Amino acid sequence: MRQETLKRPRVGLFVTCLVDLFRPTVGFASVKLLEEAGCEVEVPMAQTCCGQPAYNSGDREDTIAIATNTIKTFEEYDYIVAPSGSCAGMLRKHYPALFKDHAWEARAAAFSAKVHELMSFLVDVMGVDAVSAAREGNVTYHDSCSGLRELGIREQPRRLLGSVLGLKLKELKDSDVCCGFGGTFCVKYPDISNKIVEEKAANIQASGADTLLAGDLGCLMNMAGKLQRQGADIEVRHVAEVLAGMDDGPAIGGGER
Amino acid sequence: MQISSPAFKTNARGALADPHLQEALGHVRSGFIDKRQKAVDALPEFDALRESARAIKDHTLAHLDLYLEAYEEKVKASGGHVHWAETAADARSVILDICRAVGARTVTKGKSMITEEIGLNEFFEKEGIRPVETDLGEYIIQLRGEHPSHIIAPAVHLTRDQVEADFRRAHNHLPPTRDLTEPASLLSEAREVLRAQYFAADVGITGANFLVAETGSSIIVTNEGNGDLTQILPRVHIVVASIEKIVPTLADASQILRVLARSATGQEMSVYTTVSTGPRRPEDPDGPDEYHVVLLDNGRSSMLGTEFQDMLRCIRCGACMNHCPIYHAVGGHAYGWVYPGPMGAVLTPSLIGVDKAGHLPNASTFCGRCEAVCPMHIPLPKMMRHWREREFARGLNPATQRYGLKAWAFFARRPRLYRLAASFAIPALSAFGGARRRFRYLPFAGGWTRHRDLPAPESRTFLQQWRDRETRKQEART
Ligand code: SF4
Numbered sequence: 001m002r003q004e005t006l007k008r009p010r011v012g013l014f015v016t017c018l019v020d021l022f023r024p025t026v027g028f029a030s031v032k033l034l035e036e037a038g039c040e041v042e043v044p045m046a047q048t049c050c051g052q053p054a055y056n057s058g059d060r061e062d063t064i065a066i067a068t069n070t071i072k073t074f075e076e077y078d079y080i081v082a083p084s085g086s087c088a089g090m091l092r093k094h095y096p097a098l099f100k101d102h103a104w105e106a107r108a109a110a111f112s113a114k115v116h117e118l119m120s121f122l123v124d125v126m127g128v129d130a131v132s133a134a135r136e137g138n139v140t141y142h143d144s145c146s147g148l149r150e151l152g153i154r155e156q157p158r159r160l161l162g163s164v165l166g167l168k169l170k171e172l173k174d175s176d177v178c179c180g181f182g183g184t185f186c187v188k189y190p191d192i193s194n195k196i197v198e199e200k201a202a203n204i205q206a207s208g209a210d211t212l213l214a215g216d217l218g219c220l221m222n223m224a225g226k227l228q229r230q231g232a233d234i235e236v237r238h239v240a241e242v243l244a245g246m247d248d249g250p251a252i253g254g255g256e257r
Numbered sequence: 258m259q260i261s262s263p264a265f266k267t268n269a270r271g272a273l274a275d276p277h278l279q280e281a282l283g284h285v286r287s288g289f290i291d292k293r294q295k296a297v298d299a300l301p302e303f304d305a306l307r308e309s310a311r312a313i314k315d316h317t318l319a320h321l322d323l324y325l326e327a328y329e330e331k332v333k334a335s336g337g338h339v340h341w342a343e344t345a346a347d348a349r350s351v352i353l354d355i356c357r358a359v360g361a362r363t364v365t366k367g368k369s370m371i372t373e374e375i376g377l378n379e380f381f382e383k384e385g386i387r388p389v390e391t392d393l394g395e396y397i398i399q400l401r402g403e404h405p406s407h408i409i410a411p412a413v414h415l416t417r418d419q420v421e422a423d424f425r426r427a428h429n430h431l432p433p434t435r436d437l438t439e440p441a442s443l444l445s446e447a448r449e450v451l452r453a454q455y456f457a458a459d460v461g462i463t464g465a466n467f468l469v470a471e472t473g474s475s476i477i478v479t480n481e482g483n484g485d486l487t488q489i490l491p492r493v494h495i496v497v498a499s500i501e502k503i504v505p506t507l508a509d510a511s512q513i514l515r516v517l518a519r520s521a522t523g524q525e526m527s528v529y530t531t532v533s534t535g536p537r538r539p540e541d542p543d544g545p546d547e548y549h550v551v552l553l554d555n556g557r558s559s560m561l562g563t564e565f566q567d568m569l570r571c572i573r574c575g576a577c578m579n580h581c582p583i584y585h586a587v588g589g590h591a592y593g594w595v596y597p598g599p600m601g602a603v604l605t606p607s608l609i610g611v612d613k614a615g616h617l618p619n620a621s622t623f624c625g626r627c628e629a630v631c632p633m634h635i636p637l638p639k640m641m642r643h644w645r646e647r648e649f650a651r652g653l654n655p656a657t658q659r660y661g662l663k664a665w666a667f668f669a670r671r672p673r674l675y676r677l678a679a680s681f682a683i684p685a686l687s688a689f690g691g692a693r694r695r696f697r698y699l700p701f702a703g704g705w706t707r708h709r710d711l712p713a714p715e716s717r718t719f720l721q722q723w724r725d726r727e728t729r730k731q732e733a734r735t
Contacts, residue, residue: 015719015720017669019719020679020718020719020720021679021683021714021718022712022713022714022715023712023714023715024715024716024717024718024719024722025715027719027723028719028722043719043720043723045672045676045720045724046672047672047720048668048669048670048671048672048675049669051669053662053665053666053669054662054665054666054669055642056623056642056645057645057649057654057658057662058642058644058645058646058647058648058649058650058654059646059649059662059666060646062662062663062666062669062670065666065670066666066669066670069670069672073672097639145622145623145624145625145626146623146625149624149625149626149628149629150625176626177582177624177626178582178622178624178626180582180622181622182621182622182623182624183622183623184658184662185619185620185621185622185623186622186704186705187702187704187705188619188620188658188704189266189269189619189620190704190705190707190708191266191269191270191273191708192269192273192583192586192587192620193622193708194707194708194709195273195586195587196582196583196585196586196622197708197709221711221712222709224710224712225695225705225709225710225711225712226708226709226710228695228709228710229697229708229709229710249715250694250715252712253694253695253710253711253712253713254694254695255690255691255692255693255694255695255713
């Protein structure tokens with residue numbers, strides 16, 4: 001028994017600020033999936049945000065301060081897992097660049113090497129290839145940009161979704177094209193962002209799916225907001241909610257019409 | 258060329274509301290992407306070729322002065338002339354002198370972005386010289402008094418119907434009943450009209466895809482053959498090229514050619530690849546009497562050794578803009594100067610200043626598709642971020658953005674305060690969302706809610722709930 005506990009990897013869950021503030025269900029779903037995969041999950045309270053809004057606005061000083069806090073908070077864990085390709089990409093790919101020629105360079109590199117996005121962690125690191133969830137219906141899946149292009153996440157969520165009883169995956173046309181969210185981009189250039197998400201919404205509607213899934217809450221809120229503004233009858237959820245069987249509550253932005 | 262980059266947002270709004278442009282942009286989405294993918298899939302060594310293309314350019318840039326000098330020697334040895342132009346104005350006056358010396362009235366031009374960069378056509382017209390664009394796309398936009406909206410497909414912002422209407426208006430000596438429905442008929446009509454111009458021209462101007470140090474040659478690639486006629490028929494051929502077009506050897510150029518056309522149009526090779534070395538030799542069947550090269554710097558040498566040096570690897574294939582969601586939405590003119598899309602978002606601030614071109618590197622979602630397809634592995638998003646850093650350091654971005662960011666960063670840097678503030682704000686916002694669980698309008702979130710609903714927070718924050726859960730567990734144990 002003791003032996004077993006020792007072997008369980010200690011995972012620090014970086015829940016991401018958007019999930020923390022807007023969609024706690026994704027956090028609980030992540031914990032459940034990680035525990036089922038045999039991890040011991042902890043959620044350090046000192047976490048805030050990965051720092052992308054500052055980083056992508058050219059504010060290095062604030063980014064470094066935020067990143068320093070993140071590293072301090074999480075470096076003790078065997079793995080750091082985030083339910084977002086964008087935030088995991090920031091922690092894994094951009095922190096090392098951020099701390100280049102900085103006193104924390106080695107520390108940042110050691111931290112970054114342990115960071116994974118949830119889907120790829122489950123499949124590539126923990127060797128999970130099936131979940132015990134069921135959901136009747138047709139879903140479609142959007143490949144968020146950072147996860148896809150920075151971390152190579154594409155097959156992993158599809159493999160796990162393939163094991164969900166009753167679920168049929170309808171591939172989305174241009175699933176690898178940006179949804180127009182882009183963090184602060186969507187409020188700095190709302191009209192351009194709108195044009196891009198309109199295009200995405202049209203493809204989602206044409207997919208014939210009743211549910212849209214993706215692995216990044218920012219993109220999901222953008223697409224959900226557009227679909228709801230258009231009055232489309234499509235549920236929008238984070239992929240972890242479905243995989244963990246925690247998809248019975250209200251969908252993202254999904255309340256009364 | 259007038260710079261309208263500071264008005265990017267206004268330009269973009271206009272572009273989004275222009276139905277012709279939106280129709281034409283649909284062809285960019287469908288026309289380039291699949292063809293490139295097919296060409297890439299058909300060549301298993303494509304990625305290896307990209308690596309070697311990158312290595313060739315990196316090596317050249319590290320020894321740029323050496324290769325440029327070697328190139329100059331070879332051009333001279335073959336009987337040509339090299340003119341160094343530090344600025345656009347220098348280049349224009351060198352070119353004017355050459356044209357004046359032969360009493361040029363008409364100048365034919367092959368497609369060249371560098372002559373756009375130095376505003377050559379407007380300059381010629383002021384000086385009483387008639388420039389004639391011979392590339393079909395360039396010819397069309399010259400008829401319309403426009404500028405290219407794409408670096409390899411200058412008229413991609415137009416629909417076929419618009420072009421037909423322009424041709425009927427401009428070529429009114431031709432029978433009005435003629436059939437112009439096929440794109441090929443537009444091309445042959447342009448050829449017909451241009452034929453006389455080739456012979457009337459005293460000077461032919463082309464750009465260069467490569468300058469070869471080993472041989473002193475310039476290389477152009479085209480699909481219409483217009484470049485060949487432009488440089489062979491007139492008495493004087495002027496090549497206008499920027500300094501980073503240099504490669505050491507012909508073998509290096511051929512290596513890069515293998516990724517160029519595939520990335521640009523999905524062709525294995527462009528239809529014409531033309532190598533020219535010096536003026537006509539006695540044994541040559543044709544060619545110009547004079548061969549000049551104008552080497553333009555225009556700010557490029559100051560990119561060397563900076564975080565923007567990698568941009569000088571660019572071979573102007575256009576793949577980055579063909580795959581860019583922003584370019585797809587607004588087209589090339591919105592960017593407000595010569596170079597659009599991701600490559601323009603990095604290059605334009607270097608050439609005209611980030612104070613004028615500041616919007617360009619900001620108008621990106623960092624989706625990374627440009628970098629993923631760039632045959633020269635140029636880290637475009639990273640360099641756009643470097644521009645944002647410079648803008649932030651100089652306080653160039655709008656005050657509202659800076660304050661918003663600072664306010665948010667204040668909390669993100671202080672975990673306790675962040676948790677405290679969120680534990681009050683989030684449940685309140687959640688309740689405010691009501692049964693609809695989303696907002697159609699929210700003060701301070703107008704940028705978001707103008708076009709889409711904002712999902713309301715579910716309930717209390719995750720960290721609040723998690724802490725309660727842990728406390729309950731703790732209590733259960735004790
Ligand atoms: S940046 Fe890359 S993709 Fe864009 S034009 Fe240059 S070489 Fe082509």
